Amino acid sequence: MKLHLVPARTGIEWVRQGIQVFWRQPLALTALxxxxxxxMSLLSVVPLIGPVIALALLPAATLVMMEAAAETSLGRTxxxxxxxxxxxxGRQRMGALAVLGSIYAVLFLLIIGIASLIDGGQFAExxxxxxxxxxxxxxxxxxxxxxxxxxxxxxxxxxxxxHAPGLVHWHHIPPVKALFFSIVACLKNxxxxxxxxxxWFGVFLGSAIVVSLIVTLLAVAGLGSGxxxxxxxxxxxxxxxxxxxxxxxxxxxxxEPPERPQPTTQAIE
Numbered sequence: 646m647k648l649h650l651v652p653a654r655t656g657i658e659w660v661r662q663g664i665q666v667f668w669r670q671p672l673a674l675t676a677l678x679x680x681x682x683x684x685m686s687l688l689s690v691v692p693l694i695g696p697v698i699a700l701a702l703l704p705a706a707t708l709v710m711m712e713a714a715a716e717t718s719l720g721r722t723x724x725x726x727x728x729x730x731x732x733x734x735g736r737q738r739m740g741a742l743a744v745l746g747s748i749y750a751v752l753f754l755l756i757i758g759i760a761s762l763i764d765g766g767q768f769a770e771x772x773x774x775x776x777x778x779x780x781x782x783x784x785x786x787x788x789x790x791x792x793x794x795x796x797x798x799x800x801x802x803x804x805x806x807x808h809a810p811g812l813v814h815w816h817h818i819p820p821v822k823a824l825f826f827s828i829v830a831c832l833k834n835x836x837x838x839x840x841x842x843x844x845w846f847g848v849f850l851g852s853a854i855v856v857s858l859i860v861t862l863l864a865v866a867g868l869g870s871g872x873x874x875x876x877x878x879x880x881x882x883x884x885x886x887x888x889x890x891x892x893x894x895x896x897x898x899x900x901e902p903p904e905r906p907q908p909t910t911q912a913i914e
Contacts, residue, residue, distance in 0.1 A: 647901040648830055655898060656840030660848065663714070663891020670717045671883070677713050677723055678886040681706040689774075696773055700753050701746035708742070708810040710889035711896065718893075741813045744820040749806055756798045760791035768792055804831040811896040830899045841895065849884060856880050 667674055685706065689699040713723035757769045764787030770776040771788075782788055808827035812818040818826065831838055860873050 648826070648833060649899055649901070651834050651837050651898050653836030653840050655834075656837040656842075657844050659837070659841050659891050659894045659898070660844040662894040664848075664887050666714055666717050666894075667883075667887040667890045669720075670722055671886075673723050674710075674713055674717065674890055675882050675886045677725065677727065678710060678889060679882055680725065681709055681728070682885075697750050697754070700750035701743075704745045704749055704806055704810045705742055707806075707889065707892060708814055710886075711811055711893040714890040714893040717890075738814060738817065741820050741823075742810065745806070745809055745813055745823065748820065748824070749802075752802055752805075753799075756795055756802065759798065760795045763794060764788050764791040768795065801828070804828045807831055807892070808896055808899060811893070812900070816900070834899060838895070841891075845888060845891075848887075852880060852884055 685699040685702050688702070689696045691698070709728050713727045716723045716727060757772065761769050764785070767776070767782060767785070767788045768791035771778045771782070776782075805824045805828045808830055809820070809823040812823035812826055813820060816823075856876060859876060863872055863876075
């Protein structure tokens with residue numbers, strides 16, 4: 646396995662490829678993203694262990710979207726069978742993916758625990774749905790400080806796990822080594838990932854402006870709040886699906902293809 650170094654402008658190309666591939670199969674990819682996130686949301690309501698299990702499934706959910714984007718790039722329609730195919734890889738890789746998810750859950754909960762030292766657990770209660778977020782809560786110094794700390798600490802966490810699911814699944818790398826190679830790849834190509842992040846921020850911001858204008862026009866036309874809610878939810882699903890669709894292209898350009906590709910692996914070559 647060889648790491649590729651790419652120029653900063655490649656970050657724009659990753660965004661473009663993600664958006665372009667998404668619009669080849671927008672309904673299928675959005676439905677797949679919705680299915681995985683809905684399953685995680687349902688699990689999160691289970692007392693005590695539910696939120697932990699939901700967190701542990703995030704690397705697997707990312708892998709599912711990577712597989713789906715790879716299938717779409719080959720001109721095939723991603724179906725729910727992609728979820729099955731992502732895990733039909735033998736006990737060793739299944740176990741490695743489970744370990745990866747467990748590490749992610751532990752580290753994320755550790756971040757939440759550190760943030761709780763600042764605001765007494767307010768952010769944690771809001772994040773896990775134990776308390777509603779109010780304007781008063783959002784403006785308290787403790788809550789703001791905890792929020793910024795979580796965002797700051799989540800950056801290295803996301804770098805650790807950005808490539809890790811793909812490395813475990815396609816390259817058969819053990820979980821801890823996959824985490825190491827993932828953060829090294831992100832740091833080596835920090836310019837491209839910075840441009841990638843800025844570009845996606847621009848896409849999200851531009852979409853928010855457009856949706857705000859549409860919502861304003863609907864309000865002027867006297868349409869109900871139901872239509873507004875549908876538009877906002879649909880936009881969020883589409884944007885999130887496009888973002889996750891683009892991840893496989895960052896992986897493809899950062900690493901050499903596997904030496905012995907399987908049918909589902911050919912999509913990242």
